[in-house]
Amino acid sequence: MTNPLSRWTLLLVPLLASCAAPSVTKESGMQAPEFVRGEVRVTEHRQGDDLLSAGLGLDGLAGAPSSIAHPLQPTPAELRRRAIQTSWKGIADLGPLGGYGHVYGAVPNVPGREYQAFAWIPDAHSPHRVLLQVPDNFDRSHRCLVVTASSGSRGIYGAIALAGAWGLPRGCAVAYTDKGTGGGYFDPADDTGVALDGTRAKRGSTTLEFEPAKEATHGDIAVKHLHSGDNPEADWGRHVLQAAQFGLAMLDRAFPEQAPFTAQNTRIIATGLSNGGGAVLQAAGLDDGHLLAGVVALEPNVRVPGQGRALFDYATDAAIWLPCALVDARFDSAPMARTPQGDVPPAWAQRCHQLHEHGLVSGTRVAQQAAQAYEHLRAGGWTDDAMTTAASTTALDLWRAITAGYASAYMRRGPDDMPCGFHYAGLGAHGAPGPVDAATKASWWADASGIPPGNGVGLFGGTDHSADPTLPGTLCLRSLWDDTDASTQPLRDGVAATTVKMPRASLPLWVVHGASDGLLPTTFTSEPYVAWLRAGGAHPLYWKVPHAQHFDAFLPIPGFGAQHVPLLPYGYAALDRLWAHLYEGAPWPALVPTPASTPRGTGALSKEALDLPAAWTPGPG
Template sequence: MKRIMICALIGATGLGLSGCNDSNGSSNDNPPATNPIPGFIQGDIQHTQYDGVTDDLLTAGMGATGLGSPTAPTFSDALNPSPSELRRLAIYNNYRALVDTSAGGGYGEFFGPSVGIGTEGMIPGHEYIAFMAVPGSDVPVTVMAQIPDSFDQSSPCMITAPSSGSRGVYGAIGTAGEWGLKKGCAVVYTDKGSGTGSHNLKSNTAQRIDGTLTTGDEPVQFRADLTDTERGDFSALWPDRLAWKHAHSKANPEADWGQHVLQSIEFGFWALNKQFGSDSNAITPLNTLVIASSVSNGGGSSVRAAEQDINGLIDGVAVSEPNVNPVMDTSFTIVQGTSTAISEHSRSLLEYTTALAVYQGCANQAPVIRDNAPLNALNAEQVRENICNSLFNKGLVTGADTDARATDAQRILNQDFGIQPEQNLLAPVHFASKVAQSISMTYANAYGRAGVEDRVCGLSFAATDSAGTVTPFTDAGEAAAFAVSNGIPPTAGVDIIYDDAEGQPTALPASVSPSSSQIDYGLDALLCLHSLALGRDAITGDALTGADATLASAIAEGIEDIRATGNLRGKPAVFVTGRADAILPINHASRPYYGLNQRVEGTASQLRYYEVLNAHHLDILNQFAGIGDRYVPLHHYYFQALDLVWERLTNGTELPPSQVVRTTPRGDIATPLAESNLPEIAAQPADGDLILLVDSELRIPE
């Protein structure tokens, strides 16, 4: 049956990889040599070979030492960086954004390009990169295949590496990319229709696939859907604004993330057969081990690909902290230890993230948070108090003073929105980094398929000065944006602007809300986004009206389009997630997905869920005192997940049962991590560590 389905895929997509000419699935002794470019590819395919000495696939010639260095590579001409310079800096920044490369944090010991190789980890091979599109859309999506010279044609393997977050095509280079390339597998990447594409509405400047800039009529990563007249009229009213691909493509790219990954696999097979294929030695889905992988949004994309994989392209799944929005299944609750059961799990990313954007700034002032949370000083105390005052005046928190109001804000997040208390001490640094604020704006636009011209909730993107005033994007900043952007402003010198702020358009952190005349982090705008996510007025609870109701309805439809089904089609799969995840709260992502999967697949399920104590979403933060001494790198367990799935697929080794993994923090950031801090995922965990769905309860040990 699998062979018949694969043959149907080959015929339908034009892969032309092997003979499939009889209905019983037997192979053709002389498969055709055709290897047509997949029909979803747009324009040219760029092919580059790297020697592994001057440049390479994994480290862009920097090696493990260069990636670990705090000194970033530079451009020979800051205004006109070359494609290779942009690629090198993009790989440097994307690698270090997800992996803690500080001394003692595990880099070079438990993970890193040199680990297991004994060299600088520079990997020679071939890189193919192109634009593609999904059916029904003309928005360019970047796809890339890397084929290391160590690829074994007699035992072919492929790893998917969709980008984490909204990053560009190199966004998973240090996660799935590193593991796969060191394993000798082809690695296929995609930016998932988000990526670094920015469009300067004043100059009409956009980025080519290699990050260089152009104002010409040629293929680019993204330009807003505006005529020259419309663009000029908008710029006259709102000068120096930028459109960003994820937020403003009007495509809701997340709805197609699974298809982006499946297409990247097809592109990978095309590249492999261009490199190695012949009449007698075609590389096909039938003879290739394929693991769908990556972290965060990339992990969620690979999960969706596995759910949608009707043709059996994917053999297994190994993901870390996946951004999954599971279909709500009210037939089970989530219970951690003896805590109160959580029945309202599986809230959407936009609902809980806009709640964090609204309440977290105030919660940062709660005494238990203020006095214990690392890096909380990055949030100005006066602004925290102003947010609390504004929330109180709107009837959204209670309390006689700021301490009481902040404590109530924290209660609302933990009790009303089901956010784990284990994330509370990390949430302040995420708020200071504008994580919830940026996700709230970008995803509200994306889910509602809004354009830059709509300025949802009075918000836009622009460069600013130190006071938060809108300024033109500098030439040097724009030239480097491809290499330094994470795809979701604030990034690369571009901030979120509250156009409707009192006084003048101002960067959100410094903006004054019209309803309060206080610098309260543009709370009016954040409440507007929260209202759109809730589908009702966040203050009064009343139904939205007019354009707000229309947009909220479109957003709700967009959210339904991205819901995960929980059906992994019986594929061996591993999720690893940190209990202290302060970006994707586990009661709305990994935990309920596991419960849903158990309901949907039952005894056929091969999904295992490993919840790691003292681990969180962004390992990069572990380099800071107060964080690195309390938390361990989840990245280490992500690589274990890949190892476990590999062993399952190649040797038939059983996956360990779902469990809580009890790590031991260092206690002092000056003390290097040791094996004693990072216990292995247990093949036979203690009964008290097992994660189980029992009747109507998903039981998570303390």
């Protein structure tokens, strides 16, 4: 999911340089694929601007939000720069102790061109955005296309810290899809959505990234991932394959003298993390045309038919039970599980009381109730490692935000018809619904994570005036999964539609997952997937990395990073090994031992903590 809240990104320090605006060009030549409707926007990024960091460099990416000269009317170039910066900060640990650019990774200047368009899955109500970045140093002797999908519900640049950072400096072109997610929010208050260049536009004035039917918007803010009526998660694999096809077609335009670019003469490497990791695994199972030459998936949100647990299942369970379970003394040292004074958050103790009131636990003391909540989660497959790091997700109320939104997506509901009474509106005075600040709205495409709350939008409904106000909505969401009533069957059907298919056995495939992932625990996702592949005759590689968790971007939080290592360097290392196999003739190994990583500690990250072989350079840096 990889969707940390913006207040934590403020921990990632100083100032930015300004960058030259890209030029927009028209290129003649081959037609776009038939699934592209409308224009292909081509921009050039050189002289103070580039593909990988929009000219900000590592220090600028880590610094304060890039400036917008006129906040009510940001330019496409300003929005792009902010979108790239926001995507980097949401995925990578750019903090002073994190080691990015020193121990692993790099952010070199990579000039080049971008090709961007709206693409359509057959019968979809809304498009997904596709983008190809073509570096000027494209290696024509090792024709390489990296294809990726955004993490979480992020916009088009949502995987740039993985796919772009690894592929662009190596001379690969990189094709992205937002997989039907992103910050293309529609506000019926002024009837505006997001145009192809990221700016806001009125309905009917141009093609919009997301435009709900007029009758579906009576006042609530509409979000593409959640309200398009398409259940985009069911099509994430198709989005990835279309992005790969778009990438090949745009390479034909970029280098007509070397066309055609095909999967037979251009190696296509698929990689993604979190929801993007799940998307590339979906694509691998649908790749009947052998487009993909290899796949590296990090912390994938992957659902195997009849095995593991679906995200909506364990997330609604966690939303109810984790606040109480984390009261247990075994979690006293878990980051974000206690107040700054070292106390149990009062709301979590109240959750234990409410579980007792609902007859879900029998203990009469909070300690007994917490122990019973803990045992409930353990019986459902949760490990202590996963629960410990899930304290952060619980403290930030992400379980409720995720499940309220995903319920709407799975059930194909509109903004005014979300399950359990939830809806999105602007945040007015004192947290009440109100108009969205105009400057905040103007930058939604660049800044928004793709699932509110955040960026001036609040999640409302599903609450009461009790001492535990969010519990009624949380219990309602859980009932959608547990009920057998016909009215809730669309949710279970929507979840079932997201399961993966078996990829071809010969496809080089590597899954990299943090052993301490508390958002997409390995016991529900990667482990059943890898076991399923092996039972089906495939030979995937699998790293369950000790002390790695879901959010590298959380590692700058005091007390959090000391207990963990970042996951990105292991993804870079796996991609390096795949490159060596595809381009240098290195055999694809039957087994690669998982590195014996150790927690970073209170100081800066060291190479020794990562325990990657010295011969492996983790990333292009």
